[in-house]
Amino acid sequence: MARSFEINPQRSTDLDNTLSDKCPHCHVAFTARKIREYIGVDADGDWAFSGALCPACSRLIIFLEKGEMGWLRSGIGADKVTFHPKEPRLIHPIYVLPEPIPKDTPPKIAKDYREASMVLAFSPNASAALSRRCLQHIIHERSAQDIQNFKPGNLQDEIRQVVDNKAIQNDNLNKLLDKVRIVGNFAAHPNKSKYSGLIMDVEPNEAEFNLKVIGRLLFWYYTESLEEQKIIDDIDKKLQEKSR
Ligand SMILES: [Zn+2]
Incomplete structure (x- = not known):
């Protein structure tokens, strides 16, 4: 006892x-x-x-x-x-997340990111499958809102739409996201893109790289852009009050 x-x-x-x-x-x-x-x-x-x-x-x-x-x-x-x-x-926790998860991150996205980080040491293949699915959720949830006529499809096409439209207001993040399909060699493994959550053999560094990109995207979408929006809303409110 x-x-x-x-x-x-x-x-x-x-x-x-x-x-x-x-x-x-x-x-x-x-x-x-x-x-x-x-x-x-x-x-x-x-x-x-x-x-x-x-x-x-x-x-x-x-x-x-x-x-x-x-x-x-x-x-x-x-x-x-x-x-x-x-x-x-x-x-x-059994695994320490490389980046903290912003508190406004939707639970579904936070859960996939947390699990992808937790299993990385045991199975990079499983981790990468979870992180690809997580990326697709982030694109649907946020990036797609800034693209006119966004067409849901496979992950590769969706990443292209985000990058071509510069949907993320941060050039480096657009570039990083684009590298996900290159590092993962989606061209040679189309099923990674078609069924993003499918467990498949990873390329070198793919699982770690995906997690890094997700960490940055979460910070951008659920911390930075929300804070910027709040500043804009506050100043708009003040300007409206002044013009009354
Ligand atoms: Zn704590």
Whole structure:
């Protein structure tokens, strides 16, 4: 049965009992008290879970720790059980996103991006399939709104429409998006484009590159452009009030 540790900060300064880092979920820096739960001992050593709650996004960050049990001699009253973690391993989230996901990102898109990032280390093929599908959702959701007579079709044609129409008001992003079909070699693998979510063998760097492009697109569409729009709306409102 799991046993909780009582960690008294005044009496256990040598213990790793706070977490001071950037949150792997939301990338905001924070310091919080760690909660530690002892699991047991085996041939490799003592094991515990430790975790802290990020105050910014209210998500738990959980580590599996291998370490050494010990006693802290207090001299007064009962001695304290201590645990000295040596090899903490992040187990939740299992993968740290390269870019934070803007909070206004539609859940369907955020979910595909998060999952594509999580599986990257285990299966680049699965990751790339998820990221191609995610890209197509972003194009349908945002880029298509800025293209007259947008024709939904395969991913390659849709990327071409975005790039040819300069639908993203950022030249470098248009170029990056265009490179998705080149890096993925869509010309030689038309099914990648026809069925964007199909699991197929990736080209070198394809899975990582797709994630990078999605990270930039999300930032552009769900942070930058929304903030710019808010500035425009605010100034329009002020101008209207002035002209009354
Ligand atoms: Zn957080």
